[in-house]
Amino acid sequence: MKIFYKQLPILIVLLTFTSCDSFVETDLPKSQLASSSVFENYETANAALINVYAKLRDTGLLTGTGTGLSNILGNYTDELTAYGGATSTNMAFYNNALLPGSTVISNLWNASYNQIYAANAVIEGLDNSSGITTENKKQLLGEALFLRAVVHFYLTNLFGDVPYVTTTDYQKNNTAGKVGSAEIYKSIISDLQTASALLPETYSSASRGRANKFVCRALLSRIYLYNKSYPEAANEASALINSTALFALESDLNNVFLINSKETIWQFESTSAGQNTKEGPIFIFTAGPPASVAASTILTSSFAALDQRKSKWLKAVSKAGEIWYHPYKYKEQTNTSVSKEYSVVLRMAEQYLIRSEARAMQGDLIGAKEDLNKIRLRSGLPGTQALSKEDLLSAVLEERRWELFTEYGHRFFDLKRLDMLDAKLQPVKAGWNTEDRLFPIPQTELGNNPKLLPQNPGY
Template sequence: MKIYMFKRVLATSVLTFGLFACSSLIDVKPRTAIDSSTALVSVDAINAAVNAVYDALQSTDLYGRDLIAIPEVLSDNGRATNNSSRLVSEYQNQPGFHMINWTQDYYGINLANLVLDALPKVTMTDAQRNSYMGQCLFLRALMYLDLMKSYAYMPTAIIPEYNRGGVPVSVSGVLTLPQVEFPGRPTIDVVYTQILADLTVAIAKLSATAKSRGPIYATQGGAQALYSRAALYAGKYQEAADFATSALASGIGTFQSKATYVAGWRTAINPESMFEVNFQTSENIGVNTSLQTTFTTLVTLGNTATTGGFGDVVPTAALLADLESEKDATGAVLDIRRQLYELGTKGRGAQNIETTKFLGKNGTINLDNVPVIRISEMYLNRAEANYNLGKVADALKDLNTIRTRSGLPEKASLTGSTLLDEIIKQRRLELAFEGHRFWDLKRLGRDVVKTTNLPFTDYRVLARIPISEINNNRNLKQNYNY
C-alpha cells in the first residue's frame, strides 16, 4: 500500500532508523523543513501515517523476505542452494547470522506510537478513531511478537542461564532527541502481557471494522487470530484455543476445500488469509531478495525453460519425505500440499524441487502479497492448545480437519506424544515456507536436526541484538555469548 503524503508530512521524525539510542538515531537529520511535531493534525495525515506503519512491514528485513524465509532456512525445512550466496550462513546457523528485524520493527512501532499519541488530539468520528487505534495496536503487537520470537526465549522453553529477558518496550512515540529513552530488557512475561493487552484493545476497537477491507488491513478477526498465536507461544493454552475459535467465526478468511486449496495460492490475495502484507506494483522488491526469487527459479508453473529467480532456499529432503509419507495403493502421494512444490530450472545450477507458494501472484514477477496469518493456522493452534489442555477428542477433531482437507485419511485415535507429534507434523507441512518452523521448534524446546544440528541449548537459537544498540545503551544486555 502507498504511504501517500506521509513521507512528506512526517519525514522529519528522528526515529527513522530506530526507537532507542542507537548511533544512527543520533546522527539522522531532517529530510524536509516541515516540523513533524505538527504533522499529525488531520484525518488525512493520520490515515497516511497508519498506511506508513503497514508499509514498514514490507521491508526485506521483515515480511518482504526475512520473516518468511529465514525461519525456514534456520530450521530443518529449508536448504540453501548457494545459487547467489544469499542465506548460506543462516542455513549453517553461523554465529550472528539470524534475524535482523530489530531496527525496522522498532521503526514501525514508533510510527504506530506516534499515531496513537496523536489520535486524541485530532477531530474525527468515534468510528474513525477506534479503527485507527485498533489497527495501530494490532500492528504494534505483531511487531513486538516478531521481536520476541527473534531476540528472546518463549515462555514455554527457556534456558535460564542464557536468558536475558524480553525486548525493550515503549508505548509512547518519540519525535525529539530529549525524548529518547535508554530502557533495559523487561522479563519475557512482561512483554507478552503487553502484546496480549494491545490485542485485547485492538479486538474491541476493531469490532465495527468492515470485513470487506480485510485481510490487507487489521480486522477484529485478524486480531483474534494474532492473539491465538501469541497465547500459544506464551503457553496460555485456553486463551489460544478460545481466540482461535473466535477468529474462525469472524468471517475473515475462508477455509479452503481439498478442491480449492492449491488454487488459493495462485490468487493475488490468498482466500485463507486473515492478515497479509499487501504490495503494489511500485513496491516490487525485485530479483535479488523478493520471496519469489528466494524460493524458486521459475517464472511460471511448469516452465523449466525460462529462469527468473535464484531459488536460494529449497525444501530439505526431510520436508519432502514428510509431504510424501502417505500414499495410496498405487504409490501416488495423497497430500495435495505436495503440489505446491515442483522442479525448478537449470538456469542457476543444479535443478531442485522448489516451493511455488510465491510466484508473482499479483500478476508481476517478484510481486506477491504475503500471508502473515491464515485460517488453517487457527485449527492447528486450537488442536495443539487442546492437546495441552487434555482435550484429546477436540484436538483430534481439528487435526483431522487439516488432514482430510489435505487429502489424507482421518486418524481414528491418537493419544499422548503421538498425537502431539502428528499435530506438529501437520503444522510443519501446512505452514512450510511461511516463516513458522524455526519458531515452532524453538517454543517446543526441540533441536534443529539437519546436516549440522543446532541443539536447543545452543546460544545461536537467539538472534544477536545490533551491536550499535548495545554500545549506545548501557542498560541493554546482549544475548548470551555474542
C-alpha cells in the same frame, strides 16, 4: 537506540502520503510535516498509518524479501537449503553462524524499532487529536496498537528480552532497558485486547490488508498457545472458525494464497496493480542448480505420498538427473496484468491447528482430532490415527510443519516453544548450538545503550 533522534519531530519518520488505502509511499506535502496538522485530518492520519503497514511489508522481519523471516528462518531450521557463496546472507543463517556485527541482524533490529516508533507516533498523534471523529480515531488507534504488538511479538521470540517501546520520547528510547519476555507478552496481550475492543469485525477494504477485530484475535490465539493458556487459545481460534461469513478453509490448495482467498485473515497489499508478492522471486527458480535457496530434502521427503501439499505447494526442477524443489505456495515470480497474490501473514489453517493443539492439551482429544483432520482431509490425507494425547500432539506438530512451511518462521517458533530445537536440529544441522535459540543483539546497539547488556548467550 540509535534510531531515535533528539530533534526528530514526531512524524518525521512518517514523511509519506497516500491518496487511497493501497500501501504506497510518497512524500507528505510540506504543509503536513507538523504532527498536529497530520492528526487533525482523517486523510493524512490514515496515510500515516498506511505508511506503517508499508514499512512492515517492505522492510524488517515480515518483509517477503530474502532478509525476511520466511526465508532466513527457513534456512535457519530444516525447511530450506542455501546455495551460493560462503559469504551470502542465506549461508550465515543456514550454517547457524550469526554474528553480533552482522549487518542483516542490525538492519532487522533497526527496521523493527523504526516500525514501532512509527506506530507510536500514530498512537500519540491520535491521542492528542481533536479533529478526527471518534469512530475514525478508534479505527486508526486500534490498528496502530496491533502493529506495535505484532512487531514486538516477533522481536521477543527472536532476541529474547528486549525493550518494549511505547513512546516517541528520544531520551527514554535511547536508554530503554530490556524487559523480560513474560512482561513483554503481557504488554502485547494488553495492546491486542485494547485494539480488538476498538476495531470492528469487518474489514476496511476488500484486500484484507488492514487489521480488524479478527486479525487481533488471530494473533492472540497464537500468543495464548505459546503461553500455554490453552482455554484462551481455543476460545480465540473458535471466534474465527465460527465466523463462517468471513472465513473458510479453501478446498483447493492452489487457491489458498490467491488475493480473494477466504482463508486469509491478514495479508500485505502490494504497492501497485499488477505487483505480486516479494516471496515469489525469492523462492521460485526455473532451472537448476538453485542460485539462492531450495526446499530441503528433509522437508520434501517428509510428506506422505498422498499429500497434495507436496504436489501443489512444492515444485520440482531437474537437471542432469538431479532434482530440486522450491516453495510454490506463491505461483507468480513476476508482475502480472493484475495482482494475483499478496503476502499472507495470518490464515485460517493455523487457527484450526492452534485449536487442535489447545484442545489436546486440555484432554479434548475428539475435538482436537476434528480440527486436525480438517487440515489433513483438505490435503488429501486420511484422518489421523493418533490415539493418545502425546501421539496427537506429535501429529499436530508434524501437520504444522507441512502446512505452514516458509511462512514467517513457524517451524523455528514451534520447535522453540516446545523446547525441541536441539532434538530436531542438532542431528541435521552441523552448525546448530543450543544458544542459537536466540539471535544476537546487534553489537552497535550494545555500544550505544549499555542497558541492553548482557549479550545473548553464545555470542
